[in-house]
Amino acid sequence: MQSLTDRAPGTDTGNPLAWLWALSEADSAREVARQVVQIASTLPDCTHAQVAWRLDAKTAPDCEPAQPIDAPDLEMLQAAAAEGSAWRDDRRRAAFAFADRAGAPVLLLAFAQPQPGAGLPLSFIDMLRIADRHMWRQLALAGLLDTVAGLEHAERLQRALFAIADLAGSDRDMPEMLRGVHRIIASLMYAENFYIVLHDAERASIRFLYFADVEDTTPRDPAREIPLASREHTLTWYLIRDGVALMGRTEELRRQVSGPLAVIGPDSHDWLGVPMLRDGKVFGALVVQSYIDEVRYSDKDMALLEFVGSHILTALERKQGQAALEESVRLRTQELAEANRGLQLEIVERQRAERLQAALFRIAQLATADISQDEFYRQVHAVVGTLLDARNFFIALLSEDHQTLAFPYAVDESNEVRGSRPVGRGLSEYVLAHGKGIFQTDDILVLADQGHIDLDMVGELARCWLGVPLQAGDEVIGLVVVQSYSEEDRYTPADEELLTFVASQIANSLSRRRAALIQQQALAQLELRVQERTGELRREIQERERVQEQLKHQVMHDALTGLPNRGYLRERLERVLNLLKRDARRQCALLYLDIDRFKVINDSLGHLAGDDYLREIAQRLLTCVREPDLVARLSGDEFAILLEQVPLPGTAVRVAQRVLEALARPLLIAGRELEPSASIGIAIADSGYELADALLHDADVALYRAKALGRKRFELFDASLQKRAVDVLTMERELRIALHENQFVPHFQPIVRLDTNQVQGYEALIRWNHPERGLIGPGEFLQVAEESSNIEAIDWWMFEHSSALAARHFSDDRYLALNVSALHFRREDFCGRLLDTLRRTGLPPSRLVIEVTEGSLLDDPEGVRDILATLRRDGIGAALDDFGTGYSSLSYLHTFPLRVVKIDRSFVARLGEPGSGNSDAVVGSILALASALGVEPVAEGIETEAQRDRLLAMGCRFGQGYLLGRPAPLGDPPTAG
Known part of the structure; x- marks a missing residue:
């Protein structure tokens, strides 16, 4: 091969200055390529010039100009791109790689009839070098622009999430908040038509919490619950049922859903819906749709809407929780207002009673005061005048023979003079005879018409007349009267009652010796009543204050331990995280504690002992912290410690060590000495934490890791723990796929x-044939299956397939042993479903033995006993697995209908070895107990000849283990050793 600087066709032609000017004016990598192609086409004998991109892609490369490239030229271009240099082949082709990096464009030149000995013009070679630098700059600039665009998109998304969080925390009502959420979504994508639907799984209903549609303007009531079944086979129904996002036109959506599609409302040009998920459960959905043909949604829009959806769900939950709290506060405020109004009325009544008390007390004093009779009458008149209208007032007395009526004291606006007169048919005599006191003018005239009184003896008619008899003991001695000549002033029964009391005091004063005694008794009784009423009011006020404080304490504290509860902790965490945002140098720590094996203690010793156990744990935790640190009980056996000021992570570690040491001290509960322990997850928080729930989640993840590593320890949260939590979620999803x-x-x-x-039989053991990891044992996935509620479905799969295989391949004298999770014993239909499985697979019930653990027996002893007895009547036996490792084996074993007891492998492991006396004793005791109870013992984990020989010598007849046969699929012979 030769480089472009070697001899090649062409001569030094063209205008270099024009070349440089054209390259300098290029504003993109493609424009640089276009200029290079134009310049190369001016070379002598150059028949073709072309620049190509994306040579490593699976699809055809992009070209300038856009013309196909044949396979040999494509291979040469890829080689040039890989080497970053120029090449020439026998076909007189040349290639040059720009920018000398992967993904950069490559120039392809083709020459026709090149002149021997000719080379490329030096100016063109220099131009290529300059073009190379321009190409590099333009590619770098394009990369920077893409990066900036990505950052801008991330910033818009972050602002949108912040805005959603602000809306959830604001004092806006729900409709206004949802309109704000709609505006935020519309800022990220086309969302003119948008709705939010909430799903209530317990009630199997949905609510259109928000709905905006330019075509479908029918209003939706956010409070109206719609049965989910009424929307069957609609897009919203599929979103909620399947929990999978849907996107596309109607025909595309028909291919995406798992059944027939029912379209409700106007048909859209494009439709995008995503479920709102939390812990794998669907709580609602977000939907946007377009009636404009040019507007289509993309996978990026789907990913964006799914991402925003989780935050909207959090915001809705927070807003709904806030609304519920506000409603609770409103109702409580209303109750307090009602109570306050009642209290105000009581206060008014009390003030009236106090005024009445003062007046009556004064009258009582006058009755025994050493004053003249006239002065007594005048002062009594003054006192009565403070309580009611007494401008017209007189006192009349009967003579001892009841024949004369005297008026020792009279004040009247009419200046009427009242002296003594014989008893006749006046209004005063009518009151003395009948005891009735209040009369209006019309009443007086009616009495006169009826002949009861004589108007000549009445004098000037009053508008309202009130008279009360004076009674000393059983004898009426006179009367006291007030009257009004004005229409505005009218007397009431309360005035009558008051005047009646005044009259009694006046009567008592007429007999001093008796009056002193009566006055003392009346005063004592009155003071007692007032004091009792005052005391009652004071006690009621104190009780209300106490109840209010108690309610506030109960809402924010745990009733059992008195510690703050989860709600109190979250409020405190929010305050601390706000402090961290203001001071980036501060740190806090959250310790998440789970008491080890508390359920076993609670089930073994009883709930009362379990409560004592938790109270003692709480007291010990309080001794490990100082102000202002907080100890809270979250739920059950879960506690948390908030350390508000943690200069270094080591501070939190030292507190965790103190907690473990404090809990490790022996504890006497219900007559038993226990050694408590706990697993602790630690999360260190700085200004990067936004929400209290995030800190709680990270501490919980660390706690989960501590429990997985063996309990009685602590773990600090880091990114690897988060990854493990994600791995658990991945395994949960893979388990569902595997099932x-x-x-x-x-x-x-x-x-x-x-x-x-x-x-004698076979124990069925599950294996997972993972498509990537190969065969996996149960120890790697059963715990995740139990925690994700997949274990019951996996068990039933195992029951079905194992029973079917056993029915086809086992001989009639061999039985099948199946391990049964404790969860099945909480199902009322377990017995019937298991028998239906046996009938369906053809395995006789007498050839089935179910293996249960001691934890299953302790979970609900009575219920498990009834289920085992029912199965036994149908021929199904029961085996107690891993016997000897639990807490209450001996106390429960004799009460359950068991056929087999399986001795745990931990006792078998040391049999036949030197110093195995303890194991011999334990196994011997189990064998003796099994013999006494009439159950068959089976030893597990036999791996050596010595163990088998020792078990035979001790009288154990049956066993299983690698020495006797390894687990294998049916059809493969069991392997020993």
């Missing part, structure tokens, strides 16, 4: 009679 695509394979391990090596 759908039948990637699981049953393996069967023989259960052998130890003295004859005769196979």
